Amino acid sequence: MSLQDNYVFWLLTNYFLGQENYRLIHLHEEKQELWLDNPNKKDRPVIRIQMRELGWASVVERDVTHVFNVAENLRKQMGRLKLSLVNIYISPFEPVGEKPVFEERLTGKNEKITLQNFLIATEHAEQKLEDLEKQLNIPQGTFKITGDITEERVAEERQTVINYITKKVTEEQQNARKEKPYITYAFIAMQIAYFLWVFFKDMSLHTFTLVEYGAKFNPLIYQGEWWRFISPIFLHTGLMHIAANCLMIYIVGPWAEKIYGRWRYIVILLVGGIAGNIASFALNTNVAVGSSTAVFALFGALLYLVVLKPHLYAKTIGSSIAALVVINLIIDIFAVGIDLAGHVGGLVGGFFIAGALSLPLQYFHWRRVFYGAGFIFLTVLFLIMGYNRAGEVQNPALSNSIAQSYFQKDNTKEANKIVTYLVKTNSADEYTYTLIASDALQNKQYNRAEAAAKEAIYLNPDIPQAHYILALTYLRKGDHDNALKEAEQAKDLSDDKLFLDFYNQLKNSNRLEGTL
Numbered sequence: 001m002s003l004q005d006n007y008v009f010w011l012l013t014n015y016f017l018g019q020e021n022y023r024l025i026h027l028h029e030e031k032q033e034l035w036l037d038n039p040n041k042k043d044r045p046v047i048r049i050q051m052r053e054l055g056w057a058s059v060v061e062r063d064v065t066h067v068f069n070v071a072e073n074l075r076k077q078m079g080r081l082k083l084s085l086v087n088i089y090i091s092p093f094e095p096v097g098e099k100p101v102f103e104e105r106l107t108g109k110n111e112k113i114t115l116q117n118f119l120i121a122t123e124h125a126e127q128k129l130e131d132l133e134k135q136l137n138i139p140q141g142t143f144k145i146t147g148d149i150t151e152e153r154v155a156e157e158r159q160t161v162i163n164y165i166t167k168k169v170t171e172e173q174q175n176a177r178k179e180k181p182y183i184t185y186a187f188i189a190m191q192i193a194y195f196l197w198v199f200f201k202d203m204s205l206h207t208f209t210l211v212e213y214g215a216k217f218n219p220l221i222y223q224g225e226w227w228r229f230i231s232p233i234f235l236h237t238g239l240m241h242i243a244a245n246c247l248m249i250y251i252v253g254p255w256a257e258k259i260y261g262r263w264r265y266i267v268i269l270l271v272g273g274i275a276g277n278i279a280s281f282a283l284n285t286n287v288a289v290g291s292s293t294a295v296f297a298l299f300g301a302l303l304y305l306v307v308l309k310p311h312l313y314a315k316t317i318g319s320s321i322a323a324l325v326v327i328n329l330i331i332d333i334f335a336v337g338i339d340l341a342g343h344v345g346g347l348v349g350g351f352f353i354a355g356a357l358s359l360p361l362q363y364f365h366w367r368r369v370f371y372g373a374g375f376i377f378l379t380v381l382f383l384i385m386g387y388n389r390a391g392e393v394q395n396p397a398l399s400n401s402i403a404q405s406y407f408q409k410d411n412t413k414e415a416n417k418i419v420t421y422l423v424k425t426n427s428a429d430e431y432t433y434t435l436i437a438s439d440a441l442q443n444k445q446y447n448r449a450e451a452a453a454k455e456a457i458y459l460n461p462d463i464p465q466a467h468y469i470l471a472l473t474y475l476r477k478g479d480h481d482n483a484l485k486e487a488e489q490a491k492d493l494s495d496d497k498l499f500l501d502f503y504n505q506l507k508n509s510n511r512l513e514g515t516l
Contacts, residue, residue: 003149009051010157045084057097071113087117094121184253188246194234195242208405216288222390223417233273235289245291256298261360272297272350279345282386288339293346300350394427430460437469449473464494
Protein backbone atom coordinates (compact mmCIF):
# COMPACT_ATOMS: atom_id res chain seq x y z
CA MET A 1 0.00 0.00 0.00
CA SER A 2 1.21 3.49 -0.84
CA LEU A 3 2.06 6.25 1.63
CA GLN A 4 -1.06 8.08 0.50
CA ASP A 5 -3.28 5.11 1.30
CA ASN A 6 -1.73 4.78 4.75
CA TYR A 7 -2.05 8.50 5.34
CA VAL A 8 -5.74 8.53 4.37
CA PHE A 9 -6.41 5.54 6.64
CA TRP A 10 -4.97 7.25 9.72
CA LEU A 11 -6.33 10.68 8.72
CA LEU A 12 -9.91 9.39 8.67
CA THR A 13 -9.38 7.49 11.92
CA ASN A 14 -7.97 10.59 13.59
CA TYR A 15 -10.92 12.72 12.54
CA PHE A 16 -13.62 10.35 13.77
CA LEU A 17 -11.86 9.71 17.09
CA GLY A 18 -10.68 13.21 17.86
CA GLN A 19 -13.29 15.46 16.27
CA GLU A 20 -16.51 13.47 16.51
CA ASN A 21 -15.67 11.51 19.69
CA TYR A 22 -16.16 8.14 18.09
CA ARG A 23 -14.84 5.21 20.10
CA LEU A 24 -12.70 2.43 18.74
CA ILE A 25 -14.54 -0.88 19.02
CA HIS A 26 -12.15 -2.98 16.94
CA LEU A 27 -8.66 -2.52 15.54
CA HIS A 28 -6.70 -5.10 13.58
CA GLU A 29 -3.57 -3.31 12.47
CA GLU A 30 -2.15 -6.31 10.60
CA LYS A 31 -5.31 -6.55 8.50
CA GLN A 32 -5.42 -2.75 8.41
CA GLU A 33 -9.03 -2.69 9.53
CA LEU A 34 -10.90 -0.83 12.25
CA TRP A 35 -14.48 -0.25 13.43
CA LEU A 36 -15.71 2.93 15.11
CA ASP A 37 -18.91 3.78 16.94
CA ASN A 38 -20.30 7.03 18.36
CA PRO A 39 -22.19 6.10 21.57
CA ASN A 40 -23.13 9.73 22.28
CA LYS A 41 -24.79 10.35 18.91
CA LYS A 42 -27.02 7.47 17.90
CA ASP A 43 -27.82 9.13 14.58
CA ARG A 44 -24.20 8.84 13.45
CA PRO A 45 -23.36 5.62 11.62
CA VAL A 46 -20.89 2.99 12.66
CA ILE A 47 -17.73 3.42 10.60
CA ARG A 48 -15.67 0.58 9.22
CA ILE A 49 -12.40 1.48 7.49
CA GLN A 50 -10.24 -1.07 5.72
CA MET A 51 -7.12 -0.62 3.66
CA ARG A 52 -6.54 -3.43 1.18
CA GLU A 53 -5.93 -4.24 -2.46
CA LEU A 54 -9.23 -5.01 -4.19
CA GLY A 55 -8.37 -7.12 -7.22
CA TRP A 56 -11.82 -8.25 -8.31
CA ALA A 57 -15.35 -7.04 -7.63
CA SER A 58 -16.23 -10.52 -6.35
CA VAL A 59 -13.73 -10.02 -3.52
CA VAL A 60 -15.60 -6.88 -2.49
CA GLU A 61 -18.95 -8.70 -2.63
CA ARG A 62 -17.67 -11.47 -0.34
CA ASP A 63 -16.29 -8.90 2.05
CA VAL A 64 -19.60 -7.01 2.10
CA THR A 65 -21.37 -10.24 3.07
CA HIS A 66 -18.86 -10.62 5.91
CA VAL A 67 -19.47 -7.00 6.95
CA PHE A 68 -23.21 -7.62 7.16
CA ASN A 69 -22.64 -10.62 9.47
CA VAL A 70 -20.28 -8.67 11.71
CA ALA A 71 -22.65 -5.70 11.77
CA GLU A 72 -25.56 -7.92 12.83
CA ASN A 73 -23.55 -9.30 15.78
CA LEU A 74 -22.48 -5.77 16.64
CA ARG A 75 -26.09 -4.56 16.54
CA LYS A 76 -27.08 -7.26 19.00
CA GLN A 77 -24.18 -6.48 21.33
CA MET A 78 -25.14 -2.80 21.28
CA GLY A 79 -28.79 -3.59 21.87
CA ARG A 80 -29.94 -1.54 18.87
CA LEU A 81 -33.04 -2.25 16.84
CA LYS A 82 -31.37 -0.96 13.67
CA LEU A 83 -27.81 -0.13 12.73
CA SER A 84 -26.47 2.20 10.04
CA LEU A 85 -22.98 1.41 8.77
CA VAL A 86 -20.57 3.24 6.47
CA ASN A 87 -17.98 0.88 5.01
CA ILE A 88 -14.89 2.64 3.63
CA TYR A 89 -12.36 0.83 1.42
CA ILE A 90 -8.97 2.42 0.81
CA SER A 91 -7.30 0.77 -2.18
CA PRO A 92 -4.53 1.64 -4.66
CA PHE A 93 -6.88 0.82 -7.53
CA GLU A 94 -10.51 0.03 -8.28
CA PRO A 95 -11.55 -3.63 -8.47
CA VAL A 96 -12.08 -5.28 -11.84
CA GLY A 97 -15.70 -6.01 -12.77
CA GLU A 98 -19.09 -4.57 -12.00
CA LYS A 99 -19.29 -2.63 -8.75
CA PRO A 100 -22.98 -2.44 -7.76
CA VAL A 101 -22.10 -2.44 -4.02
CA PHE A 102 -20.76 1.12 -4.41
CA GLU A 103 -23.70 2.51 -6.33
CA GLU A 104 -26.51 2.40 -3.78
CA ARG A 105 -27.28 1.92 -0.12
CA LEU A 106 -27.66 -1.77 0.78
CA THR A 107 -30.03 -3.34 3.31
CA GLY A 108 -29.57 -6.57 5.22
CA LYS A 109 -31.90 -9.56 4.91
CA ASN A 110 -33.73 -8.69 8.13
CA GLU A 111 -33.79 -5.02 7.14
CA LYS A 112 -32.09 -4.06 10.41
CA ILE A 113 -28.74 -3.19 8.83
CA THR A 114 -28.23 -0.45 6.26
CA LEU A 115 -24.84 -0.29 4.57
CA GLN A 116 -23.24 2.44 2.46
CA ASN A 117 -19.95 1.43 0.82
CA PHE A 118 -17.28 3.93 -0.24
CA LEU A 119 -14.23 3.21 -2.35
CA ILE A 120 -11.28 5.60 -2.05
CA ALA A 121 -8.87 4.55 -4.78
CA THR A 122 -5.51 6.30 -5.02
CA GLU A 123 -6.16 7.84 -8.43
CA HIS A 124 -9.44 9.53 -7.42
CA ALA A 125 -8.77 9.93 -3.70
CA GLU A 126 -9.43 13.68 -3.45
CA GLN A 127 -12.81 13.45 -5.18
CA LYS A 128 -13.89 10.44 -3.18
CA LEU A 129 -12.90 12.13 0.10
CA GLU A 130 -15.05 15.11 -0.86
CA ASP A 131 -17.98 12.76 -1.59
CA LEU A 132 -17.46 11.17 1.83
CA GLU A 133 -17.57 14.60 3.49
CA LYS A 134 -20.89 15.38 1.79
CA GLN A 135 -22.39 11.99 2.62
CA LEU A 136 -21.54 12.28 6.33
CA ASN A 137 -22.17 16.03 6.64
CA ILE A 138 -18.56 16.72 7.47
CA PRO A 139 -17.19 20.26 6.94
CA GLN A 140 -15.80 20.70 3.44
CA GLY A 141 -12.03 20.40 3.22
CA THR A 142 -11.68 18.30 6.39
CA PHE A 143 -10.09 15.45 4.45
CA LYS A 144 -8.23 17.59 1.94
CA ILE A 145 -4.69 16.34 1.36
CA THR A 146 -2.12 19.13 1.18
CA GLY A 147 1.61 19.01 0.69
CA ASP A 148 3.84 16.00 0.19
CA ILE A 149 3.00 12.80 2.03
CA THR A 150 6.08 11.44 3.79
CA GLU A 151 6.70 8.51 6.07
CA GLU A 152 7.01 10.99 8.92
CA ARG A 153 3.50 12.39 8.28
CA VAL A 154 2.04 8.89 8.16
CA ALA A 155 3.82 7.90 11.38
CA GLU A 156 2.60 11.11 13.04
CA GLU A 157 -1.04 10.41 12.14
CA ARG A 158 -0.71 6.81 13.35
CA GLN A 159 0.92 7.84 16.62
CA THR A 160 -1.85 10.38 17.23
CA VAL A 161 -4.39 7.56 17.04
CA ILE A 162 -2.41 5.38 19.43
CA ASN A 163 -1.99 8.26 21.87
CA TYR A 164 -5.71 8.96 21.74
CA ILE A 165 -6.60 5.33 22.50
CA THR A 166 -4.08 5.20 25.36
CA LYS A 167 -5.48 8.44 26.78
CA LYS A 168 -9.03 7.09 26.69
CA VAL A 169 -8.11 3.90 28.52
CA THR A 170 -6.17 5.92 31.10
CA GLU A 171 -9.21 8.13 31.64
CA GLU A 172 -11.35 5.02 32.21
CA GLN A 173 -8.89 3.83 34.85
CA GLN A 174 -8.89 7.24 36.54
CA ASN A 175 -12.70 7.35 36.52
CA ALA A 176 -12.71 3.93 38.12
CA ARG A 177 -10.60 5.38 40.92
CA LYS A 178 -12.84 8.43 41.35
CA GLU A 179 -15.99 6.38 41.93
CA LYS A 180 -15.88 4.78 45.34
CA PRO A 181 -15.53 1.00 45.00
CA TYR A 182 -17.82 0.21 47.94
CA ILE A 183 -17.93 -3.55 47.27
CA THR A 184 -14.13 -3.71 47.25
CA TYR A 185 -13.94 -1.80 50.52
CA ALA A 186 -16.68 -3.96 52.08
CA PHE A 187 -14.94 -7.17 51.02
CA ILE A 188 -11.62 -6.01 52.47
CA ALA A 189 -13.39 -5.00 55.70
CA MET A 190 -14.98 -8.46 55.97
CA GLN A 191 -11.58 -10.07 55.44
CA ILE A 192 -10.00 -7.99 58.20
CA ALA A 193 -12.92 -8.44 60.63
CA TYR A 194 -12.96 -12.23 60.27
CA PHE A 195 -9.19 -12.41 60.53
CA LEU A 196 -9.19 -10.42 63.77
CA TRP A 197 -11.99 -12.53 65.23
CA VAL A 198 -10.04 -15.75 64.56
CA PHE A 199 -6.74 -14.14 65.55
CA PHE A 200 -8.00 -13.22 69.01
CA LYS A 201 -9.25 -16.78 69.45
CA ASP A 202 -5.76 -18.12 68.75
CA MET A 203 -2.97 -15.63 68.15
CA SER A 204 -0.70 -18.41 66.90
CA LEU A 205 -3.25 -19.34 64.22
CA HIS A 206 -2.47 -23.03 64.43
CA THR A 207 -3.62 -25.30 61.65
CA PHE A 208 -6.36 -26.69 63.86
CA THR A 209 -7.73 -23.20 64.48
CA LEU A 210 -7.90 -22.57 60.74
CA VAL A 211 -9.69 -25.87 60.18
CA GLU A 212 -12.04 -25.16 63.09
CA TYR A 213 -13.08 -21.84 61.53
CA GLY A 214 -13.53 -23.05 57.98
CA ALA A 215 -10.28 -23.92 56.17
CA LYS A 216 -10.41 -26.16 53.13
CA PHE A 217 -9.77 -29.57 54.68
CA ASN A 218 -10.56 -32.45 52.35
CA PRO A 219 -11.50 -35.16 54.90
CA LEU A 220 -14.28 -32.95 56.29
CA ILE A 221 -15.44 -31.97 52.79
CA TYR A 222 -15.73 -35.68 52.02
CA GLN A 223 -17.87 -35.95 55.14
CA GLY A 224 -20.37 -33.42 53.81
CA GLU A 225 -19.00 -30.01 54.85
CA TRP A 226 -19.40 -28.41 51.41
CA TRP A 227 -19.34 -24.92 52.94
CA ARG A 228 -15.57 -25.31 53.20
CA PHE A 229 -15.44 -24.32 49.51
CA ILE A 230 -16.64 -20.84 50.59
CA SER A 231 -15.23 -20.10 54.04
CA PRO A 232 -11.49 -20.32 53.14
CA ILE A 233 -11.88 -17.10 51.15
CA PHE A 234 -12.17 -15.21 54.45
CA LEU A 235 -9.39 -17.00 56.38
CA HIS A 236 -5.67 -16.21 56.46
CA THR A 237 -2.60 -17.70 58.08
CA GLY A 238 -1.11 -14.47 59.39
CA LEU A 239 -0.72 -10.72 59.12
CA MET A 240 1.49 -10.84 56.03
CA HIS A 241 -0.91 -13.21 54.29
CA ILE A 242 -3.99 -11.04 54.76
CA ALA A 243 -2.04 -7.83 54.08
CA ALA A 244 -0.78 -9.12 50.73
CA ASN A 245 -4.21 -10.30 49.59
CA CYS A 246 -6.05 -7.18 50.73
CA LEU A 247 -3.46 -4.97 49.05
CA MET A 248 -3.90 -6.83 45.77
CA ILE A 249 -7.69 -6.57 46.00
CA TYR A 250 -7.34 -2.86 46.73
CA ILE A 251 -5.21 -2.44 43.59
CA VAL A 252 -7.21 -4.46 41.03
CA GLY A 253 -10.64 -4.55 42.68
CA PRO A 254 -11.73 -1.00 41.77
CA TRP A 255 -10.95 -1.64 38.09
CA ALA A 256 -13.08 -4.76 38.00
CA GLU A 257 -15.88 -3.20 40.08
CA LYS A 258 -16.07 -0.17 37.79
CA ILE A 259 -15.92 -2.12 34.54
CA TYR A 260 -18.22 -5.01 35.43
CA GLY A 261 -20.61 -3.27 37.79
CA ARG A 262 -21.28 -4.22 41.38
CA TRP A 263 -23.39 -7.35 41.17
CA ARG A 264 -21.21 -8.91 38.45
CA TYR A 265 -18.15 -8.00 40.51
CA ILE A 266 -19.58 -9.74 43.57
CA VAL A 267 -20.29 -12.89 41.55
CA ILE A 268 -16.78 -12.91 40.05
CA LEU A 269 -15.18 -12.34 43.46
CA LEU A 270 -17.09 -15.02 45.36
CA VAL A 271 -17.87 -17.65 42.73
CA GLY A 272 -14.39 -17.29 41.27
CA GLY A 273 -12.92 -17.80 44.75
CA ILE A 274 -15.07 -20.89 45.21
CA ALA A 275 -13.89 -22.20 41.83
CA GLY A 276 -10.30 -21.86 43.04
CA ASN A 277 -11.08 -23.80 46.21
CA ILE A 278 -12.76 -26.55 44.17
CA ALA A 279 -9.62 -26.85 42.02
CA SER A 280 -7.55 -27.00 45.21
CA PHE A 281 -9.89 -29.69 46.57
CA ALA A 282 -9.33 -31.79 43.44
CA LEU A 283 -5.57 -31.38 43.15
CA ASN A 284 -4.22 -30.47 46.60
CA THR A 285 -4.74 -32.48 49.79
CA ASN A 286 -3.23 -29.84 52.09
CA VAL A 287 -5.17 -27.46 54.32
CA ALA A 288 -5.78 -24.25 52.35
CA VAL A 289 -7.02 -20.77 53.25
CA GLY A 290 -6.88 -17.27 51.80
CA SER A 291 -8.66 -14.87 49.47
CA SER A 292 -5.96 -15.35 46.84
CA THR A 293 -8.36 -17.59 44.90
CA ALA A 294 -10.69 -14.59 44.67
CA VAL A 295 -7.76 -12.32 43.74
CA PHE A 296 -6.85 -14.60 40.85
CA ALA A 297 -10.50 -14.67 39.82
CA LEU A 298 -10.27 -10.89 39.43
CA PHE A 299 -7.11 -11.36 37.36
CA GLY A 300 -9.01 -13.77 35.13
CA ALA A 301 -11.96 -11.39 34.75
CA LEU A 302 -9.67 -8.51 33.77
CA LEU A 303 -7.78 -10.71 31.30
CA TYR A 304 -11.12 -11.56 29.69
CA LEU A 305 -11.38 -7.88 28.72
CA VAL A 306 -8.41 -8.41 26.43
CA VAL A 307 -10.39 -11.11 24.61
CA LEU A 308 -13.58 -9.06 24.51
CA LYS A 309 -12.03 -5.71 23.54
CA PRO A 310 -8.37 -6.22 22.64
CA HIS A 311 -8.08 -2.82 20.98
CA LEU A 312 -8.89 -1.09 24.27
CA TYR A 313 -7.29 -3.28 26.90
CA ALA A 314 -4.49 -5.38 25.36
CA LYS A 315 -1.76 -2.77 25.81
CA THR A 316 -3.01 -1.26 29.08
CA ILE A 317 -4.90 -3.32 31.64
CA GLY A 318 -4.05 -6.53 29.79
CA SER A 319 -0.28 -6.10 29.99
CA SER A 320 -0.41 -5.01 33.63
CA ILE A 321 -2.59 -7.92 34.74
CA ALA A 322 -0.63 -10.41 32.65
CA ALA A 323 2.55 -9.26 34.37
CA LEU A 324 0.94 -9.68 37.81
CA VAL A 325 -0.30 -13.16 36.90
CA VAL A 326 3.09 -14.29 35.59
CA ILE A 327 4.95 -12.93 38.62
CA ASN A 328 2.54 -14.53 41.08
CA LEU A 329 2.56 -17.90 39.30
CA ILE A 330 6.37 -17.94 39.24
CA ILE A 331 6.35 -17.27 42.98
CA ASP A 332 3.77 -20.06 43.41
CA ILE A 333 5.95 -22.56 41.57
CA PHE A 334 9.08 -21.95 43.63
CA ALA A 335 7.58 -21.04 47.02
CA VAL A 336 6.74 -23.60 49.69
CA GLY A 337 3.19 -23.93 50.99
CA ILE A 338 1.51 -22.02 48.15
CA ASP A 339 -1.70 -23.48 46.73
CA LEU A 340 -0.91 -23.30 43.01
CA ALA A 341 -4.01 -25.31 42.07
CA GLY A 342 -6.25 -22.86 43.92
CA HIS A 343 -4.66 -19.87 42.22
CA VAL A 344 -4.91 -21.31 38.70
CA GLY A 345 -8.45 -22.50 39.43
CA GLY A 346 -9.44 -18.99 40.52
CA LEU A 347 -7.80 -17.48 37.43
CA VAL A 348 -9.61 -19.79 35.00
CA GLY A 349 -12.87 -19.57 36.95
CA GLY A 350 -12.81 -15.76 36.95
CA PHE A 351 -12.13 -15.73 33.20
CA PHE A 352 -15.08 -18.00 32.39
CA ILE A 353 -17.45 -16.27 34.81
CA ALA A 354 -16.60 -12.90 33.25
CA GLY A 355 -17.27 -14.37 29.82
CA ALA A 356 -20.65 -15.69 30.92
CA LEU A 357 -21.70 -12.42 32.57
CA SER A 358 -20.03 -10.08 30.06
CA LEU A 359 -20.08 -6.32 30.59
CA PRO A 360 -23.08 -4.19 31.60
CA LEU A 361 -25.41 -3.04 28.81
CA GLN A 362 -24.17 -5.76 26.47
CA TYR A 363 -26.69 -7.51 24.24
CA PHE A 364 -26.91 -11.26 24.82
CA HIS A 365 -24.46 -13.22 22.68
CA TRP A 366 -24.10 -16.96 22.17
CA ARG A 367 -20.51 -16.90 23.40
CA ARG A 368 -21.83 -16.13 26.89
CA VAL A 369 -23.55 -19.53 26.82
CA PHE A 370 -20.24 -21.09 25.82
CA TYR A 371 -18.39 -19.48 28.73
CA GLY A 372 -21.15 -20.35 31.18
CA ALA A 373 -21.25 -23.96 29.99
CA GLY A 374 -17.46 -24.10 30.13
CA PHE A 375 -17.45 -22.88 33.72
CA ILE A 376 -20.12 -25.42 34.76
CA PHE A 377 -18.27 -28.22 32.96
CA LEU A 378 -14.94 -27.42 34.62
CA THR A 379 -16.57 -27.04 38.04
CA VAL A 380 -18.34 -30.39 37.78
CA LEU A 381 -15.20 -32.02 36.38
CA PHE A 382 -13.03 -30.88 39.29
CA LEU A 383 -15.70 -31.81 41.83
CA ILE A 384 -15.82 -35.32 40.35
CA MET A 385 -12.02 -35.49 40.36
CA GLY A 386 -11.95 -34.41 43.99
CA TYR A 387 -14.64 -36.79 45.21
CA ASN A 388 -13.13 -39.65 43.22
CA ARG A 389 -10.05 -39.25 45.41
CA ALA A 390 -12.12 -39.78 48.54
CA GLY A 391 -11.12 -43.44 48.69
CA GLU A 392 -7.39 -42.86 48.26
CA VAL A 393 -5.06 -43.71 51.13
CA GLN A 394 -4.01 -40.50 52.90
CA ASN A 395 -1.15 -39.54 55.19
CA PRO A 396 -2.98 -39.62 58.54
CA ALA A 397 -0.58 -37.46 60.58
CA LEU A 398 -2.34 -34.11 60.05
CA SER A 399 -5.81 -35.63 60.31
CA ASN A 400 -4.88 -37.33 63.58
CA SER A 401 -3.61 -34.05 65.00
CA ILE A 402 -6.77 -32.19 64.05
CA ALA A 403 -9.01 -34.99 65.32
CA GLN A 404 -7.13 -35.04 68.64
CA SER A 405 -7.64 -31.26 69.00
CA TYR A 406 -11.36 -31.67 68.36
CA PHE A 407 -11.51 -34.41 71.01
CA GLN A 408 -9.70 -32.17 73.48
CA LYS A 409 -12.30 -29.44 72.87
CA ASP A 410 -15.10 -32.00 73.37
CA ASN A 411 -16.19 -31.66 69.75
CA THR A 412 -16.48 -35.38 69.25
CA LYS A 413 -18.78 -35.00 66.26
CA GLU A 414 -16.09 -33.34 64.10
CA ALA A 415 -13.35 -35.59 65.48
CA ASN A 416 -15.31 -38.74 64.67
CA LYS A 417 -15.93 -37.50 61.12
CA ILE A 418 -12.17 -37.39 60.61
CA VAL A 419 -11.26 -40.72 62.19
CA THR A 420 -14.19 -42.41 60.45
CA TYR A 421 -12.91 -41.12 57.11
CA LEU A 422 -9.40 -42.43 57.89
CA VAL A 423 -10.75 -45.88 58.72
CA LYS A 424 -12.92 -46.02 55.59
CA THR A 425 -9.97 -45.17 53.35
CA ASN A 426 -7.60 -47.59 55.11
CA SER A 427 -5.51 -44.58 56.09
CA ALA A 428 -5.85 -45.04 59.84
CA ASP A 429 -2.66 -45.75 61.75
CA GLU A 430 -1.99 -46.71 65.36
CA TYR A 431 -2.59 -43.16 66.57
CA THR A 432 -5.96 -43.01 64.79
CA TYR A 433 -7.12 -46.20 66.52
CA THR A 434 -5.76 -44.91 69.84
CA LEU A 435 -7.96 -41.82 69.47
CA ILE A 436 -10.96 -44.00 68.61
CA ALA A 437 -10.28 -46.24 71.61
CA SER A 438 -9.95 -43.26 73.96
CA ASP A 439 -13.25 -41.76 72.77
CA ALA A 440 -15.03 -45.09 73.03
CA LEU A 441 -13.73 -45.61 76.58
CA GLN A 442 -14.99 -42.20 77.68
CA ASN A 443 -18.40 -43.06 76.27
CA LYS A 444 -18.36 -46.44 78.04
CA GLN A 445 -18.29 -48.32 74.73
CA TYR A 446 -15.92 -50.93 76.11
CA ASN A 447 -16.08 -53.45 73.28
CA ARG A 448 -15.37 -50.72 70.71
CA ALA A 449 -12.56 -49.36 72.88
CA GLU A 450 -11.04 -52.80 73.24
CA ALA A 451 -11.18 -53.50 69.49
CA ALA A 452 -9.64 -50.13 68.58
CA ALA A 453 -6.87 -50.41 71.18
CA LYS A 454 -5.98 -53.91 69.99
CA GLU A 455 -5.86 -52.66 66.38
CA ALA A 456 -3.51 -49.86 67.43
CA ILE A 457 -1.25 -52.36 69.24
CA TYR A 458 -1.36 -54.66 66.21
CA LEU A 459 -0.13 -51.80 64.00
CA ASN A 460 2.48 -50.69 66.52
CA PRO A 461 3.12 -52.82 69.64
CA ASP A 462 5.33 -50.08 71.08
CA ILE A 463 2.66 -47.42 71.55
CA PRO A 464 2.15 -47.03 75.34
CA GLN A 465 -1.11 -45.04 75.13
CA ALA A 466 -2.89 -47.93 73.39
CA HIS A 467 -1.73 -50.40 76.10
CA TYR A 468 -2.89 -47.96 78.80
CA ILE A 469 -6.35 -47.55 77.25
CA LEU A 470 -6.65 -51.30 76.76
CA ALA A 471 -5.70 -51.81 80.44
CA LEU A 472 -8.42 -49.34 81.50
CA THR A 473 -10.91 -51.12 79.25
CA TYR A 474 -10.09 -54.51 80.77
CA LEU A 475 -10.38 -52.99 84.22
CA ARG A 476 -13.86 -51.59 83.43
CA LYS A 477 -14.87 -55.05 82.17
CA GLY A 478 -13.56 -56.73 85.34
CA ASP A 479 -10.55 -58.43 83.74
CA HIS A 480 -7.93 -57.48 86.33
CA ASP A 481 -5.19 -59.86 85.14
CA ASN A 482 -5.19 -58.60 81.53
CA ALA A 483 -5.49 -55.01 82.79
CA LEU A 484 -2.33 -55.52 84.89
CA LYS A 485 -0.54 -57.06 81.95
CA GLU A 486 -1.36 -54.14 79.61
CA ALA A 487 -0.52 -51.59 82.33
CA GLU A 488 2.89 -53.20 82.70
CA GLN A 489 3.44 -52.93 78.94
CA ALA A 490 2.54 -49.21 79.02
CA LYS A 491 4.90 -48.64 81.98
CA ASP A 492 7.78 -50.44 80.25
CA LEU A 493 7.33 -48.46 76.98
CA SER A 494 7.25 -45.01 78.53
CA ASP A 495 8.75 -43.05 81.41
CA ASP A 496 5.49 -41.18 81.90
CA LYS A 497 4.67 -41.19 85.65
CA LEU A 498 0.98 -41.71 84.81
CA PHE A 499 1.66 -45.20 83.49
CA LEU A 500 3.93 -46.13 86.43
CA ASP A 501 1.40 -44.96 89.05
CA PHE A 502 -1.44 -46.77 87.30
CA TYR A 503 0.55 -50.01 87.18
CA ASN A 504 1.46 -49.77 90.88
CA GLN A 505 -2.17 -49.14 91.80
CA LEU A 506 -3.30 -52.21 89.88
CA LYS A 507 -0.53 -54.31 91.33
CA ASN A 508 -1.48 -53.35 94.91
CA SER A 509 -5.22 -53.64 94.50
CA ASN A 510 -7.58 -56.24 93.20
CA ARG A 511 -9.78 -53.58 91.53
CA LEU A 512 -8.82 -49.99 91.05
CA GLU A 513 -10.06 -47.81 88.26
CA GLY A 514 -7.57 -45.66 86.47
CA THR A 515 -8.24 -42.27 85.15
CA LEU A 516 -7.90 -41.36 81.50
